[in-house]
Amino acid sequence: MEREISALYEPKRNNEIRIFESSDEMSTDLAEYISQVSEISVKERGYFAIALSGGPLVSFLGKLCEAPYNKTLDWSKWYIFWSDERAVAKNHAESNYRITKEGFLSKVPILNGHVYSINDNATVEDAATDYEFVIRQLVKVRTIGVSESNDCPKFDLILLSMGSDGHVASLFPNHPSLELKDDWITYITDSPQPPPERITFTLPVINSASNIAIVTTGDDKSEAVHLAISDNADGPEAPSSLPARMVQPTDGKLVWFLDKSAASSLDAENDDAFEQHREY
């Protein structure tokens, strides 16, 4: 399959940045990437445990619902989780579950019993505890893998999108939740963006994944992309607690999927974080 990527940068670390001319090209490549990760996971482990996020991410999953993927993927082996959820009812417009159900899950043959949504009928504290319990059970039976470096779940793939403030999942800049080391799932009641109450994976869980993709588009994200990625963005304007910058897989691989607008503040020629390869 011919790559439709306008530019591809491979960094010295185990990270990669893919930059696309259009959303359509990005969706096409993202579908191929997810398909490859799922095939490898099913072959190696017998399961594909994927965690999704909210925001515009779901709109980029559309190609997975079309040929060839709707027929070729082994959907019966997919297990769905959420990296974060807002404390609203499942039918609320701001529910990450609802967005995912309408835009993706209702269009592919994933088994209902493999969809692990976050409880919308409990306090955020209880919902976080319940979700961690469920994930612990699935790690015990290895439906979700386990990290070799710590006892964290090792999701086959965590798909994130990033807010213009650099937040990922519901981990916000300078928030104490960024410090958590032992919890897998936590809750916040003071989100700077509505709704205030949310449940979220912690950084140790995100960074233990085999694969992490951060999918981000638009001009309004370009400064946060620069602060999150560039080696020369250290300094007061790039606090070390910028959540997207703290996404660094321990043993896995991170791929950024960016459109040209989101990548517009990256200076690939001078940025020594990345060796540049262009594939037109």
Ligand SMILES: O=C1O[C@H](COP(=O)(O)O)[C@@H](O)[C@H](O)[C@H]1O
């Ligand atoms: O609140 C959330 O936002 C981010 C994405 O931010 P956006 O500005 O692109 O909408 C998303 O990753 C997260 O799952 C969600 O709960």
